[in-house]
Amino acid sequence: MPRKLMSMQDAVARFVHDGDTIVIEGFTHLICFAAAHEIIRQRRRDLTVCRLTPDLIYDQLIGAGCVRKLIFSWAGNPGAGPLYNFRRAVEQGIPNKIELEEYSHYGMVGRLTAGAAHLPFFPLRNYLGSDLPNVNTLIKTVACPFTGEELAAVPALNPDVAIIHAQRVDENGNAQIWGLLGVQKEAAFASKRTIVVAEEIVLESVIRSDPNRTLIPGLIVDAVVCEPFGCHPSYAQGYYDRDNDFYVRWKKISEHVDGFNAYLDEWVFGVANRAEYVERMIESIEKLKAKANFCEPVNYGY
Amino acid sequence: MGTDDLGFTANELMVCEAARRLRDGEVVFVGIGLPNLACNLARRLYAPKLVLIYESGAIGAEPERLPISIGDPALVTNSLSVCSMFDVFTFYLQRGLIDVGFLQGAQIDRFGNLNTTVIGNYQRPKVRLPGSGGACEIAIHAKRVVVIAPQSKRSFPERVDFVTSPGFVASGQTRKGLGMPGGGPAAVITNLGAYEFADGEMILKSLHPGCTIEQVRDNIGWEVKISSNIRTTNIPTPDELRVLRAELDPTHLFI
Numbered sequence: 001m002p003r004k005l006m007s008m009q010d011a012v013a014r015f016v017h018d019g020d021t022i023v024i025e026g027f028t029h030l031i032c033f034a035a036a037h038e039i040i041r042q043r044r045r046d047l048t049v050c051r052l053t054p055d056l057i058y059d060q061l062i063g064a065g066c067v068r069k070l071i072f073s074w075a076g077n078p079g080a081g082p083l084y085n086f087r088r089a090v091e092q093g094i095p096n097k098i099e100l101e102e103y104s105h106y107g108m109v110g111r112l113t114a115g116a117a118h119l120p121f122f123p124l125r126n127y128l129g130s131d132l133p134n135v136n137t138l139i140k141t142v143a144c145p146f147t148g149e150e151l152a153a154v155p156a157l158n159p160d161v162a163i164i165h166a167q168r169v170d171e172n173g174n175a176q177i178w179g180l181l182g183v184q185k186e187a188a189f190a191s192k193r194t195i196v197v198a199e200e201i202v203l204e205s206v207i208r209s210d211p212n213r214t215l216i217p218g219l220i221v222d223a224v225v226c227e228p229f230g231c232h233p234s235y236a237q238g239y240y241d242r243d244n245d246f247y248v249r250w251k252k253i254s255e256h257v258d259g260f261n262a263y264l265d266e267w268v269f270g271v272a273n274r275a276e277y278v279e280r281m282i283e284s285i286e287k288l289k290a291k292a293n294f295c296e297p298v299n300y301g302y
Numbered sequence: 303m304g305t306d307d308l309g310f311t312a313n314e315l316m317v318c319e320a321a322r323r324l325r326d327g328e329v330v331f332v333g334i335g336l337p338n339l340a341c342n343l344a345r346r347l348y349a350p351k352l353v354l355i356y357e358s359g360a361i362g363a364e365p366e367r368l369p370i371s372i373g374d375p376a377l378v379t380n381s382l383s384v385c386s387m388f389d390v391f392t393f394y395l396q397r398g399l400i401d402v403g404f405l406q407g408a409q410i411d412r413f414g415n416l417n418t419t420v421i422g423n424y425q426r427p428k429v430r431l432p433g434s435g436g437a438c439e440i441a442i443h444a445k446r447v448v449v450i451a452p453q454s455k456r457s458f459p460e461r462v463d464f465v466t467s468p469g470f471v472a473s474g475q476t477r478k479g480l481g482m483p484g485g486g487p488a489a490v491i492t493n494l495g496a497y498e499f500a501d502g503e504m505i506l507k508s509l510h511p512g513c514t515i516e517q518v519r520d521n522i523g524w525e526v527k528i529s530s531n532i533r534t535t536n537i538p539t540p541d542e543l544r545v546l547r548a549e550l551d552p553t554h555l556f557i
Contacts, residue, residue, distance in 0.1 A: 027358050027387060028373020052387070053435070076432030078371035079334055083432075090430040102419075104434035105357065106391040113388055125396055128480045129415075129468030130438050135424045150481070179378045180358050181386040237375050244370045293379055 115190030173221025179237025403444030414469025
């Protein structure tokens with residue numbers, strides 16, 4: 001079996017190609033900025049990027065010119081305003097026009113669920129009275145074969161690559177996540193290739209001591225990357241808090257193209273990898289370290 | 303509005319008015335900002351058994367600090383359950399467990415339809431807004447929807463530019479007829495007054511202290527219906543203001 005443990009640089013070089021459809025998931029929690037920065041450094045182009053909430057991570061990919069198309073359901077800066085690169089691309093075609101394919105959250109969840117289940121579509125009770133189906137012809141209706149009820153249907157989504165950040169993983173890719181779970185499991189099972197990035201690489205025996213917490217099994221994982229603080233300015237429950245100040249500052253940084261490019265030069269192109277980014281930001285990152293709040297142990301014995 | 307000299311702000315009044323509409327034991331789909339304050343205020347003062355559900359998957363959250371985003375880690379610590387988004391939308395919302403959903407919008411019209419997608423044409427928007435998020439399905443499934451929104455002619459047009467989240471859709475159409483399980487918008491709370499819905503259309507039920515009908519008419523895009531027994535909105539109590547200012551939003555981020 002090939003060794004899965006590798007650097008972010010190697011993982012992106014091997015598994016993320018120009019023109020790919022990619023999903024880097026994580027709902028506010030565990031958003032792998034380290035991966036997006038490496039994709040920008042390697043100057044990937046024409047990507048179709050999928051995420052419920054594009055967040056700053058896809059705003060950066062869009063502003064850096066990596067994106068051809070966005071499949072999404074909510075494109076804002078959570079709690080802090082708009083995404084300026086996203087808006088510039090949509091409203092003015094800067095740095096390039098992007099194609100939009102837009103759903104609601106439940107529609108995106110359904111697309112990835114059908115993809116993960118190897119089914120052609122996902123039925124849901126939704127979109128009645130909404131204009132969304134008028135601007136996205138992939139939102140269709142289907143009659144229930146048992147009752148005749150008309151339901152909404154969204155097609156399966158099967159990205160080429162999923163990138164998922166976990167708190168801990170073993171070197172075979174068995175990944176454990178706690179806190180908000182978002183759609184990471186669905187995204188990983190729906191994708192053709194999966195890269196798991198983690199705060200810590202642990203022994204298989206650690207994973208086996210708490211099997212219910214394994215969200216993504218190694219059998220669908222192609223690459224394992226160790227990247228402490230790899231989510232900053234997003235967060236990892238039990239490791240470090242969200243850098244809410246940075247999310248607020250994003251307005252100033254990204255409001256104008258010059259400010260955004262200066263950010264890229266300093267924090268993406270100006271560092272060789274995530275370790276250098278963390279080293280340069282160590283003071284603010286230290287302040288975000290999580291307090292301890294352990295759960296009661298459970299007994300897996302019999 | 304002229305409430306500042308009354309000892310409270312418009313946002314504080316809106317939060318208190320929303321909080322009083324929540325009943326003990328109800329299950330609420332919470333939004334960030336003012337709705338979050340309203341739900342946590344109600345939980346502290348009127349409805350200790352209110353169950354707070356956030357679309358991020360936190361069920362029965364009791365956040366110790368004011369959550370900045372809907373995925374704040376403080377929603378996870380000491381919550382009753384944390385589940386995937388598939389579970390939240392499928393087993394909680396679509397299953398019919400949500401009593402109240404809080405929504406916001408850049409635009410809302412007389413039928414309670416909300417727009418969070420675009421100002422102008424979809425293909426060539428004047429302003430591109432964030433989009434639906436979970437709002438479309440919340441509008442369809444929650445037993446009732448409460449909207450908190452500052453009022454102006456631009457944000458309360460006769461017709462929204464885009465229906466992201468359906469209210470009563472249009473005159474003469476019923477939500478039942480369209481097959482929507484949830485009850486639709488029940489209240490719209492603005493900086494000027496509180497509205498409810500009669501025959502699927504917004505009707506002004508109370509005016510905030512210091513506000514006038516003229517102000518309401520000047521800041522709405524249609525000939526708005528006004529209740530024949532219109533009252534003055536209850537002002538925030540000292541208890542409500544204390545909890546809001548000292549405990550829930552001590553840095554005045556939202557109020």
